[in-house]
Amino acid sequence: MKVLVFGHSGQVATELRALNGTGVEITALDRAAADLTDPAACAAAIDAHAPDAVINAAAYTAVDKAESDQATADLINAVAPAAMARACANRDIPFVSISTDYVFSGEGSDPWQPGDHTDPQGVYGRTKRDGETAIEAAGGRYAILRTSWVVSAHGTNFVKTMLRLGADRDALTIVADQIGGPTGAAEIALACVNIAQTLVSEPHKAGIYHFAGAPDTSWADFARAIFDQAGITCAVTDIPSSEYPTPAKRPLNSRMDCTATQTAFGIARPDWRDSLSQILTQLDFSKD
Numbered sequence: 001m002k003v004l005v006f007g008h009s010g011q012v013a014t015e016l017r018a019l020n021g022t023g024v025e026i027t028a029l030d031r032a033a034a035d036l037t038d039p040a041a042c043a044a045a046i047d048a049h050a051p052d053a054v055i056n057a058a059a060y061t062a063v064d065k066a067e068s069d070q071a072t073a074d075l076i077n078a079v080a081p082a083a084m085a086r087a088c089a090n091r092d093i094p095f096v097s098i099s100t101d102y103v104f105s106g107e108g109s110d111p112w113q114p115g116d117h118t119d120p121q122g123v124y125g126r127t128k129r130d131g132e133t134a135i136e137a138a139g140g141r142y143a144i145l146r147t148s149w150v151v152s153a154h155g156t157n158f159v160k161t162m163l164r165l166g167a168d169r170d171a172l173t174i175v176a177d178q179i180g181g182p183t184g185a186a187e188i189a190l191a192c193v194n195i196a197q198t199l200v201s202e203p204h205k206a207g208i209y210h211f212a213g214a215p216d217t218s219w220a221d222f223a224r225a226i227f228d229q230a231g232i233t234c235a236v237t238d239i240p241s242s243e244y245p246t247p248a249k250r251p252l253n254s255r256m257d258c259t260a261t262q263t264a265f266g267i268a269r270p271d272w273r274d275s276l277s278q279i280l281t282q283l284d285f286s287k288d
Helices: 011-018 039-049 070-091 123-138 158-168 185-201 219-230 259-265 272-282
Strands: 002-006 025-029 053-056 095-100 142-147 171-175 207-210 235-239
Touching: 002 011, 002 039, 011 025, 011 185, 039 070, 053 070, 053 185, 070 095, 070 123, 070 142, 095 123, 095 185, 123 142, 142 185, 158 171, 158 219, 158 272, 171 219, 185 259, 185 272, 207 259, 219 235, 219 272
Parallel strands: 002 025, 002 053, 053 095, 095 142, 142 207, 171 235
Antiparallel strands: none
16 A cells, blocks of 8 residues: 655654554655645645555644744644645545544543543644544545654654653653643554545444553653653652643643554553563663
8 A cells, every 4th residue: 555644754654654554555744755844745646656554654743833933833834734634635545634632621531431521721732633633624534643643763753852852861850630641653643544444345434533551651751761761860849830830731631541452453552561562672771
């Protein structure tokens, strides 16, 4: 199966490129090949490459910067995916687009269901929600895969930040009232390919799905696990989000119910502790 990927150097796109030749032929487009601020060019790229499926692994993910750069965030997170979805619908091929827990309010403590009411609290979440709405409206073989707390050995993410800070400091204060599921980019990439392959023969499974690592944890406890597995001595003190203000509001509740994803595609929630172990191995961190 020929899969066209929007995104090239991001965490999930990097892991998708690593899957090339493992039963799928991956072509990943960087910004020079497909500028997401030019939605028409994105649609044209789909027609030019004539893939069997498309995965959108590109997004405007600078959550704080989005608050003052709404126009660009909207183009990349909403308008471009809409153009991709319409192009895929016209060709009757699967379109898988990665979304986020930020489409929800972040309130309460119950895991978010795919059909729950969305109520984004910032520009990033709103533009991703608008992208979801446009993808659904295109009417094709689509899957929106909402995920959270993406980590890998690539790019910038919480694991790499903790390794850097933990190596330089004896103690850190980390937010403890935000709860979610850290998710390995490698596992997200595999899930996207699996879903795209399924939608080829089972288009009725189109819809919105959730995929996040288990068990749910806090950023503070995640940091402790990172230091423990990496053999780094760094004390972690819990603080509330109110002591770490940011331009964009972070959701306190990022728990996600992934039951529908397992039922439809046989994809279980990955254990983030295993994902973390693999990431640390790639980064040459271990207790030994």
